[in-house]
Amino acid sequence: MTTTALFHLAFPVRDIAEARQFYGGLIGCPEGRSAAHWVDFDFYGHQLVAHLAPDECGHKATSAVDGHEVPVRHFGAIISLAEWEALADRLRKANIEFVIEPYIRFQGEPGEQATMFFLDPSGNALEFKAFADLSQVFAK
Template sequence: MSLSPFHLAIPVYDLAACRSFYGEVFGLEEGRSSAQWVDFNFYGHQLVIHEQPKTASQESVHSNPVDGHDVPVPHFGIVLQWEQWEALAERLRSFGTQFVIEPYIRFKGEVGEQATMFLFDPCGNALEFKAFKDMSLLFAK
C-alpha cells in the first residue's frame, strides 16, 4: 500500500520553543519558514507549526480512558516500525521528555496490540507515537 503524505498545521503560541522541540528533540528536518510558521518533514509528511494565541485545548486538556490510561484529545502522531518506535522512545528519554503516558504495550495479548507513548509539545499539543509488530493489524477489530 502506498500512502500519500498528509499536511497538518497546528497552533503554537511559542514558535521558538516548538521549533527547537520538533527540530532538536525529534530531529526533524526543517523546510520552508517565515516569522510566523515553520514546515517540518514529519516522517515523510508535512507538519507546519503556526504561531497563534493559546487555544482552548492547549489551556485545558480533555482526555478519554483507553486501556486504563487517560488519552489526551485531540492528539496526532504517526505509526512507526517497531524498531523506529523503540529508537524514538530512547531518544525522547535521552532529552528528559515528560510523557503523558510512558512508552508501553497497549492491548497486550489482544487484537490490536501496539506500542504507544503520549507527550505534549511545549505549547500543549498532544502527540501519540505507536507501532505494531504486524502492520496488517493496524485496523484489525
C-alpha cells in the same frame, strides 16, 4: 482503504524557535519552508505546519482507552518498533514527561501496539505507535 496521499496538519505553537528545537532537534523532523509566524516540518514524509498562535495551545479533554486517559486532541505517527524505541530513549534522556509512559497496548489482542503520549512545549499532545505487524493497525 488504500491511498498514497500524504497528510497535512497545521497546529498552534506558543513559540516558533521552541517548536524548531522540539520538532527539528528532538523529534528529528527536517525543516521545510518557513516565515516569521510559521514553519513546515517533514514529519515522517508528511507536512506538519507549526503556526504561531499561543492562545490556541494545549489540550483539555481526555478519553479512557485501555486503562489510560488519552488526550482527545492529539497527533503522531506510526513508526517502526526500532524507531519507536529510539525515540522513547531520546525523550527520556531529554527529561520529557510522558502523559502515558511507553508501553504495549492491547497486549495479546488484535491491534497490539507499542504506544506513548507526551506533550510538546506548547502543550500539544503527540502519540507515537509501533506495530510488530502492520496488518494489525485496523484490526478489531
